[in-house]
Amino acid sequence: MSDIKTIFVTGAGGYVGSLLIPALLKEGYKVRAHDIYWYGEDVFDGVEDKSNLTMIKGDLRDADLLKETIPGSDAVIHLACISNDPSYDLDPNLAKTINYDAFLPLVDIAKESGVKRFIYASSSSVYGIKDDPEVTEDLPLEPLTDYSKYKAMCEDYLNKAASDEFTVTTIRPSTVCGYAPRLRLDLTVNILTNHAINNGKITVFGGQQKRPNLHIKDMVEVYLFMLKQDTAKIQNKIYNVGYENFKVMEIAEKVKATLGTDVDIVVTPTDDNRSYHVNSDKIKNELGFVPKHTIEDAIMDLKAAFEAGLIPDSMTDDKYFNIKRMQNLQAK
Structure with a gap:
């Protein structure tokens, strides 16, 4: 949309944000990158032209800072x-x-x-555990945890805030995979790839649970795509974004086959039996968005990054693991 020039991104220094911010800048947007930067302030060091980038270090709970820094933004992408x-x-x-x-x-x-557009990153976990073979956006939400319950409550609040001048859209992403400057190695595909390459062994917990996956480049592309959609098409809309639904054991086998290495796959029992098959036809049928990348692409991107020395200390550095970093920071 030609009237959207300045984007305010919360959680800009996170996994998705670290790839989204350079992509927005490349598209010619001015970007205000808000984050507390728990995982490092060097995340955008690889961006050559930072003339349209404003880094805002602060806590999302600091409303005064938001009141200072949001005005003048045309859109908010809320990832934090x-x-x-x-x-x-x-x-x-x-x-x-x-x-x-x-x-x-x-x-x-x-x-x-005066922000015109607000795009919210919710989660496909808001559905809970469904027996339905295809989990679509019109199914009732049955969040099982506080994390997913509050995601659902945020969706509701945002939808009620919509107005003729304020377009709101919710994205429900699945588990993201692939390489980004601020990398997470605590997500299914990324965990299994890291262990296959650096541990010579893949441990699968359970294995029969089905998980929907989404390449991080497609996740970024969804946000870029949404910024260009007509307001009438996306007002108060909710879209699933998760394409490759595979059992965890099938993902482990993909990792082994894609890397072409002879790693052992060890199966251990688990209490986590969440299993669901997310259907993302709505965003394709209504808007024409289709993904371009696969799990195999994510595995090969990670392999290339390991070989280039971009992921040092991948088994031990807490910056790759959200829980470890939060514990070590004793975040409050």
């Missing part, structure tokens, strides 16, 4: 959160203050500041 259930459970009160309590004023401030 304590992500996934285990990280949330480390300190449920901290997680609630960031994931839910800070979300409400963020939406209000964005709207009051």
Whole structure:
């Protein structure tokens, strides 16, 4: 959209943000990159031209800072959160203050500041465990954890804030995979690839649970795509974004086959039997978005990054593992 020139991104220094910010800059947007930068402030060192980049270091719960820095932005992409259930459970009160309590004023401030478009990264975990073979956007939400419950409550609050001047859209991504400057190695495909390359062995917990996966380049492309859609098409809309639904054991076998290495796959029991098959036809049928990358691409991207020395100390450095970093920071 020609009227969207300046983008305010929360969680800019995170896994998806670290790839999204350079992509937005490449598209010619001015970017305000808000993050507390727990995982390092060097995340955009690889960006050559930073003339349109403003880094804003701060806590999402600091409403005064948001009131200072959001005005003049045309769109907000909200990525910031304590992500996934285990990280949330480390300190449920901290997680609630960031994931839910800070979300409400963020939406209000964005709207009051004249932001035209608000894109929210929710989660496919809001569905809970479904027996339906295809989990579509019109199924009832049955969040099983505080993490997913507050994601669902944020969706509801955002939808009620929509107006003729304030277009709101929710994305429900699946598990993201692949290489990014701020890398996570605590997500299924990335975990298995790291262990296959650097441990010579893949441990699969359970293995029969089905997981929907999404290449990080496609995740970034969704946000770029949404910024260009007509407001009438995406107002108050919710879209699943998760394409390759595979059992964890099938993903392990893909890792082994793609790398062409003779690694052992060891299966251990697990209490985590969440299994679901996310259907993402709606965004294709309504808007025409289709993904371009695969799990195999993600595995090969990670392999290339390991070989280039871009992922040092991948088994031990806490920056790759959200829970370890949060524990070590004793985040409050």
